[in-house]
Amino acid sequence: MSPNPFLGVLFHWLGGLASGSFYVPYKGVKKWSWETYWLVGGVFSWIVCPWVLGLALTNDLVGVLRQQSAGTLGWTYFFGALWGLGGLTFGLTMRYLGMSLGMGVALGYCAAFGTLLPPIFKSFAPVIPVAQAIGEIAATTPGRCTLAGVAICLLGIGVAALAGLNKERELPEAEKKKAIAEFAFTKGILVATFSGVMSACFAFALTAGNPIGDASRAAGTDPIWTGLPKLVVVLLGGFTTNFIACAALHWRNRTAYQYFATHVRPEHAGLAVSGGEHGGGRAPREQAGASDRKVPVLANYLFSALAGATWYFQFFFYTMGETQMGRFGFTSWTLHMASIIIFSTLWGVYFREWRGSSRRTHRLITAGLGVLVLSTLVIGYGTYLGSANAHP
Numbered sequence: 001m002s003p004n005p006f007l008g009v010l011f012h013w014l015g016g017l018a019s020g021s022f023y024v025p026y027k028g029v030k031k032w033s034w035e036t037y038w039l040v041g042g043v044f045s046w047i048v049c050p051w052v053l054g055l056a057l058t059n060d061l062v063g064v065l066r067q068q069s070a071g072t073l074g075w076t077y078f079f080g081a082l083w084g085l086g087g088l089t090f091g092l093t094m095r096y097l098g099m100s101l102g103m104g105v106a107l108g109y110c111a112a113f114g115t116l117l118p119p120i121f122k123s124f125a126p127v128i129p130v131a132q133a134i135g136e137i138a139a140t141t142p143g144r145c146t147l148a149g150v151a152i153c154l155l156g157i158g159v160a161a162l163a164g165l166n167k168e169r170e171l172p173e174a175e176k177k178k179a180i181a182e183f184a185f186t187k188g189i190l191v192a193t194f195s196g197v198m199s200a201c202f203a204f205a206l207t208a209g210n211p212i213g214d215a216s217r218a219a220g221t222d223p224i225w226t227g228l229p230k231l232v233v234v235l236l237g238g239f240t241t242n243f244i245a246c247a248a249l250h251w252r253n254r255t256a257y258q259y260f261a262t263h264v265r266p267e268h269a270g271l272a273v274s275g276g277e278h279g280g281g282r283a284p285r286e287q288a289g290a291s292d293r294k295v296p297v298l299a300n301y302l303f304s305a306l307a308g309a310t311w312y313f314q315f316f317f318y319t320m321g322e323t324q325m326g327r328f329g330f331t332s333w334t335l336h337m338a339s340i341i342i343f344s345t346l347w348g349v350y351f352r353e354w355r356g357s358s359r360r361t362h363r364l365i366t367a368g369l370g371v372l373v374l375s376t377l378v379i380g381y382g383t384y385l386g387s388a389n390a391h392p
Contacts, residue, residue, distance in 0.1 A: 008323075008326045011187045011320045012336050015339070018128075018313040018314040018341055020343025021309035023307065028043070029298070032258050034092075035246040036250075037247075038301065040259070040300075042242050044305045045235065046087065046306075048241070049308070049309055049312035054062070061232070063219065064212060065233070067215055069211070075208035077234075080205045080234035081240050082205075084237055086110070086196070087199065088241060089192075089195035090106055092191045093106045093191050095188075096187050096188030098190070105160050106192040106195045107199075107372070108156050109153075109192065109197055110337060119133050119137050120133075124132070124214055142382050147382075149375050150376040153376070159368030161368075163361050163364035164185050165363075166364060167185075182313055207331075215229075228319060231315050236274075266293070286351055319352060338372075341369055345369050
């Protein structure tokens with residue numbers, strides 16, 4: 001079957017919808033700490049879904065992985081582990097900034113550094129599986145166009161951040177907490193910066209795993225599913241870093257008991273009454289009786305599993321879209337970033353995260369997100385020029 005770019009675009013937008021929506025089910029989690037519901041969702045994102053769908057939709061998944069070189073598996077896992085740090089702090093970004101601002105800033109960085117980090121690393125470590133070093137990119141017209149897109153992206157981040165700063169200054173603390181229970185602008189921006197930089201590693205984790213996709217195709221897998229075996233290795237790396245971090249938080253906060261407890265301990269009674277740690281406010285500890293500490297265990301697992309599965313499906317549709325783009329494959333990353341920003345912004349509007357802000361702040365966040373989307377288009381066009389030059 002020949003590539004179908006129009007179908008590829010649809011798949012990328014479905015992936016963006018999944019990514020922009022994955023945090024919504026977490027709002028239904030009650031009486032669990034962040035590290036508890038994040039790890040439960042993560043097990044479905046990084047372990048259950050990749051293996052279940054990989055085994056169901058590809059041929060000889062285990063055999064394909066066994067025949068890979070240590071270098072291929074090692075680089076794919078390593079970049080996946082670095083991406084896992086970004087995924088871990090991505091959840092914290094939503095926690096402190098909300099969906100619209102948090103995703104806009106974090107994904108803006110992700111789009112920028114997803115373009116910059118691989119060639120920068122290539123300059124210092126030529127062995128990594130990346131086509132060009134940063135100096136080679138800057139020496140060409142397509143490369144300079146792409147770098148201009150990165151500069152526009154950073155401008156969009158600045159505008160969106162200014163909107164968040166305005167929001168923090170304009171609204172009283174109680175009003176900010178109505179939509180985002182733990183809104184913290186400075187902390188959120190720092191976390192979003194780190195998250196965006198590290199999340200960019202996912203783009204070249206997939207590049208490092210290309211031999212896995214080739215082997216899956218050779219094993220008779222339909223081309224549209226050949227990206228799924230790569231995800232098993234990439235997401236295992238992501239699981240590793242997230243598991244370690246959540247285990248450390250469990251140790252520090254004494255929250256590991258929550259996976260099976262029907263009631264939270266009195267010291268954890270201040271967890272949000274509704275919406276996990278988002279929305280609904282926090283119950284004063286002295287007012288929390290036994291009924292206030294009851295945990296809806298089954299519902300929490302279901303909401304967390306739904307969130308985790310939704311997050312996985314962004315990658316599921318991303319790899320499907322990538323197989324359909326043909327010579328337009330360079331647009332995959334930018335299409336993915338742009339669609340996530342748009343859908344997450346729509347969710348932010350739905351949850352009224354900017355309620356009570358001034359018109360100036362609303363104009364700033366709209367302009368910032370618009371500039372971020374524009375930057376992904378400019379980056380994609382620069383990559384297109386490079387592709388056209390390489391394949392006249």
